[in-house]
Amino acid sequence: KNRLVVDLSADYRFSSPKVYEEWYGVKHTDHERLYKAVYGLPEINREEIKGVDIIANPGCYATAAILSVYPLHKEELLDGLVYVDAKSGISGAGKKLSAEYLFMNRNENLTPYSVNAHRHMGEITDFLSSELGDRFAGLMFCPHLLPVERGILSSTYARLKRSLTDEELREIYFDYYENEGFVNICPEGVFPQLSDVNHTNMCSIGLKSAGDSVIAISAIDNLIKGASGQAVQNMNIALKFKENEGLV
Amino acid sequence: KNRLVVDLSADYRFSSPKVYEEWYGVKHTDHERLYKAVYGLPEINREEIKGVDIIANPGCYATAAILSVYPLHKEELLDGLVYVDAKSGISGAGKKLSAEYLFMNRNENLTPYSVNAHRHMGEITDFLSSELGDRFAGLMFCPHLLPVERGILSSTYARLKRSLTDEELREIYFDYYENEGFVNICPEGVFPQLSDVNHTNMCSIGLKSAGDSVIAISAIDNLIKGASGQAVQNMNIALKFKENEGLV
Amino acid sequence: KNRLVVDLSADYRFSSPKVYEEWYGVKHTDHERLYKAVYGLPEINREEIKGVDIIANPGCYATAAILSVYPLHKEELLDGLVYVDAKSGISGAGKKLSAEYLFMNRNENLTPYSVNAHRHMGEITDFLSSELGDRFAGLMFCPHLLPVERGILSSTYARLKRSLTDEELREIYFDYYENEGFVNICPEGVFPQLSDVNHTNMCSIGLKSAGDSVIAISAIDNLIKGASGQAVQNMNIALKFKENEGLV
């Protein structure tokens, strides 16, 4: 009976059956576990993960986007909608047999899809709202299919309630993530690329401010920090193993 | 003496030697022609192009970004900074022998570069300001190297002074570009991809509104509409040939 | 009634219904036209093509392989089986919705398929035998799927009845192809690559001898010289247009 489930589906990621049903278009039939499950983003929810027995492993885009914007969100610095422009390798779609995933349609191409309608947009909104309620204004979200196997680069553009220097901006992120083994804040003027994080559980974040606005670019491997690696990280925390056991 | 020059370099693209020197870091030594040259974006400057003898052919990123945002800019609907997230094939860098352009560093990768510091950012700002002066608030600009040979996808996120429905938004773009043979405004819910425009002189634009914000995604072939094709289009106009002669 | 058909299917490529049926596994139902049709390889069959009204446009692999080995074959220099190692871009399979053509299964991969069993092997054998009968010993044929869109590189390894120097070898090919606008024989020590021929109707051939053996490497664009370009070339010849009209 001391079973731990780390669920990689979306079934337990939402705060209520209602929100799940809005984005997935099907009835949620397991309300009890939905309310009990913890959203498994260790850098934010580590304490709740300890000892829980159902962990909803976050979506890949959601992981990249939330980690890149969370410090500004939590500090209530965001002014209005944030804009997330995300690009993913094709393994994000698994090996689904659909014309859009043929080599001939992906190679030498870049394709926006589900513009402002992707299900992970619901997941990001639901999670960020669960902390600030209406004080989170929401986001526009535009994912793209990149002609690579793996990796997500997610760029968040946002207006702030007050201007920050590059140094102040990075300071805020350092405060949030200073003890995190799987988050890297890049030095000034440096930004992450897919090859920095692929085949690892790292999330690397680069930051730039300009006037009242910022750009925060995060990179993860969608198959590791965006899926199975984060699941192992969650398992390690829940079962009190070393958090980085089996991970790089 | 009836010579026409269509210049593909950046030398005559700016409104003054001063702005050129800020972005290129070298002295401008031909002020007279700089002031005489016309910025060769036919969809906006067609009348000025007719009869001129020096045309400054626009940069590839600048072409994609300006066309995607111009109607909102001209209508003075933009509220604050606009955010341009642009992705380019590697031919944008020519065949420069530099480690960052090696197959081993580009394949299976996506790399932001010159974040908020790329020279085309100066070109876009200078051109848009030349019409509205300080009423253009500026932009944040983040270009990326895509692992493909050719093509630019440029996504502009912007806040507006008033909310627009998707229909109103597309109506504005239709008004500006309705007689343009090389601009396509996508139907509602459709967005351009590189394969729609590569090997053509087309710029295809997809639009989405949400609350007070919009996203405008444009795609061009950086080697055609972003370079030699637009040069031919400019030549055709200046010499009173059919504008699409030799172009598809 | 003066109709010309250039057929891109395999239906009229074989010398008899029997051979067709062996390789395609279906009954041939139009024997009359099969016997009347000419195999449309202009560099070999130009005279027969003039004035015919059904041309069987050759297969892409067959075009590359036959052109690369024909002079040695015709001179009866080949000793025993020849070995053809061919690599094709994925457009060779069209846009068939099959798991093997998914980006995730092609990218970063190279896959031999239909080893010594591909239908073009029958086509090559049938055509070469039609000239020399049993004096053509046959071939082993191994095609591969390359992770590119277009282009075929076909390498033929063969033992000869007498040793040739590199110069003698190239001399033989020059003799056969000296007036051919769409065949290029590379200088000594130079071998073709896909980028030399893609987007053109050219077949480029590089040669090397060693002891009693040779390697002949040919490159074509499977969509042009291997398909529609050769069809246009055939049409031009049959209708007495300039042979290179519309082709590069």
Added chain:
Amino acid sequence: KNRLVVDLSADYRFSSPKVYEEWYGVKHTDHERLYKAVYGLPEINREEIKGVDIIANPGCYATAAILSVYPLHKEELLDGLVYVDAKSGISGAGKKLSAEYLFMNRNENLTPYSVNAHRHMGEITDFLSSELGDRFAGLMFCPHLLPVERGILSSTYARLKRSLTDEELREIYFDYYENEGFVNICPEGVFPQLSDVNHTNMCSIGLKSAGDSVIAISAIDNLIKGASGQAVQNMNIALKFKENEGLV
């Protein structure tokens, strides 16, 4: 003083300074160690590797080619030159800053190079001759640059002194490699592809006979079985660790 060196360079791979100098064009200055070193191909030289203190780790192409042809060679079934058509990912060239390795020159391309002149051809010849002397007739060797990061597919075409059925052919390979953990002989009709072996220390071999001839296709990861993985395998053997320690 009980030091073990596994050398990944070519310095100790040859049987004599003379042969080394022919292929590398520089004086060999360490004859003593050259004669002492063992060629580290465990599937063939396992006993010599045990206890030696200098192991010359084989070249990537040489590993793939030798393993694919060794049983036929050792059984003295080969009749005349063998033909090796090898294709390698670009990591084989490291990250050398040369125009031929630029993304723009590799992407959507396939390029034969060093045709019948590559240094690994010398290595293969030297090693195979060291067993049979003049009874090994030699090879033609044609390597190609594939537009992928890693992996080698090497196809050997050969004429035999007597015809073999597919079953007899595979039987011979099974006999040689039956206890080998890092060699896989594919079932009849199955041939290896890069994705079967990449990121592993495996060499997978597919076989086909036709008349008096055979094709043997082998696949390895050039960075693992073709380099560091084989080095670890050699170290494990020399130091009497489990041979697959640290390897997959």
